[in-house]
Amino acid sequence: MVKKVLKFGGTSVGTSERIQHVAKIIKKERSLGNKIIVVVSAMAGKTNELIKLSKEISEEFNKREMDVLLSSGEQVTSALLSGALTEIDVKAKSWLNWQIPILTEGEHTNSRIININVEKINEYLDENGVAILPGFQGISQKGEITTIGRGGSDASAVAIAKIFNTDSCEIYTDVDGVFSTDPNKIPVAKKIEKISYDEMLELSSLGAKVMQSSAIQTALMYDIPLEVKSTFTERKGTKIFSQENIDYSKSVTGVAYSKDDAKITIIGVEDKPGVAANIFEPLSKAQINVDMVIQNISSDQKTTDITFTVKRDDVSRTKQILKDDSEISYKEIIHNNKVAKVSIVGAGMVSTPGVTYRMFRALSDEKINILAISTSEIKLSVIIEEDDTLKAIKKLHTIFDLD
């Protein structure tokens, strides 16, 4: 008998009809003899609706009450899905965060699941019941409602899979799986059948919105096999597991891109030891995430230009912090919001020589100017002009045999 976590995202449970459809998927899984724990998100749009209400009342809405407010969303879905299962003669029960309980630690709106009482739910599974659990939430040691951040239902599902020691964790969503690149932009994008946690992590953090990064991290840490699949088709999804289980025939698994980056250049910084630290320390303190950094010697050879990328939302704050900091002397700060980050990801890259060269050559053939480069073992990212994004993805998708 196989024990599974099935997680359904917001669009999968967005209407009563969809909830009834999800109930049928669960009934089918039950009929195969599986023990099933279901984790649900709030119905699509509900969380945003609640956040909007809170913002109308206060831009800095009390965080404790924000958790009380938002946790109601998954409560509604849990009850509706459990009712839909009962209606089609599947024994089912919703369990709320405090009824289980799901214990968390950390701040309100940003907690982490640390423990779940498995006893009562395991008993219920043994009696052939389907347990419906709300994603995204828990309670603190003090008995306060907590949530674990936007998109946290994925993290809940993986934590629940780990603590219940299930055989798999299936993430049902509104796409067929993980694609070699965005199928909405590049029609020849192909669904990836198997991918490693590391690659998936890179793709997620680079803008692929299929699964939340922290959930993949947890799965990697505890080696929990994941499967991302569509609620709306019966097609096979994408399996995510550890690298050693994957036979790499291709050096590159996917091409990702993001358009929320900006490039900042500080021109004419005095070239002396410690200058980089002086620049990046105040940014780090202000929780500004600096992505790529490039340092060039300036034409006069006594000063240097430092270029780095941050999220576009952080540009004006970043510039202000640098201006306010008396430790840094420079000529000018310029920025460019019209850039995009395009990345190739693949666990096979390390063992395949020339991937870097082939990427640069391909972009050069297309007359695309590379503004910055960053590499890791399984990823190669470049910053280019935003207008070149589509051309770059298409070209890279083709030359790395992903079409």
Next chain:
Amino acid sequence: MVKKVLKFGGTSVGTSERIQHVAKIIKKERSLGNKIIVVVSAMAGKTNELIKLSKEISEEFNKREMDVLLSSGEQVTSALLSGALTEIDVKAKSWLNWQIPILTEGEHTNSRIININVEKINEYLDENGVAILPGFQGISQKGEITTIGRGGSDASAVAIAKIFNTDSCEIYTDVDGVFSTDPNKIPVAKKIEKISYDEMLELSSLGAKVMQSSAIQTALMYDIPLEVKSTFTERKGTKIFSQENIDYSKSVTGVAYSKDDAKITIIGVEDKPGVAANIFEPLSKAQINVDMVIQNISSDQKTTDITFTVKRDDVSRTKQILKDDSEISYKEIIHNNKVAKVSIVGAGMVSTPGVTYRMFRALSDEKINILAISTSEIKLSVIIEEDDTLKAIKKLHTIFDLD
């Protein structure tokens, strides 16, 4: 220092602006030095929205899950109101049914509050905090979410006032108070300043929708002074307390009406002992509520005609039950759906002779035919043709000096 329960209904908290307005009312009450427990309903429309979703999934939605589903409504309001209070520097905290806990007994969707743990909340009130509690819900001894029936937030407020031994319980709503008759229909309707529990009960059960009957009953039983007032004006509301505290200058306090009654007549019933029991026993078993009963000798003097009223929704079921019952012999069953019940209510009626006569005379002057009569110590109801309702209310309102 006065301890108060302030209860806010669905329309009072129907938008974020209204919730902010309610927060201001609470702040003002706090500034007068009062200790405040707030009880909230779900935002107007939310409960119906959730019920609609459940009905789309199943006409007989699982009752346990219905309670989980619906209780989310008051949770949302509690969090939003608490956030709104924090925003204007009033110390406040939402407490959920299981955090207090509010213990209930009875069936799902129809439970009663039996106990509330007062300790933590009293401590919080002593620290000058405003405690926000969700109406309409609780948890069972087994730790399951329960609700106490539609409109149950009033009942919650009164139960909380009783268990916390507060000095008063103020019901904030979208009308200025209790009126001598429906102010939407009869513009000369006057707000009643003081009314007894009994009169209020009669008015509620006769169709005045200001407060839920079971809540008034609880207030009567434990002598909890109530005040019904508007969230949107600063006018004085209606005070509801025990009869001995009211000085009755008028015999009649109010005129109520309802339009959901129907009249059924069984013609030619054999006139022998036990016949009434034979008729009404099966109806009672089928949970059909029979209101007024009149028995006349028929023209042939061996049979009798029996007339009674039931809710319109129950008419066809009632007729079917009577037809299926072999114990009853009769010639014919007829019914009339186009009737209304008009009632005068007043604790002063008992001590004022001639009220009955004056009512009948007034209706007769207006050429209104009385189809059935029912009396109690503080109420006199008649069934008339539905088309005459407005004329009847106006006339009665005038002759009993209510204009």
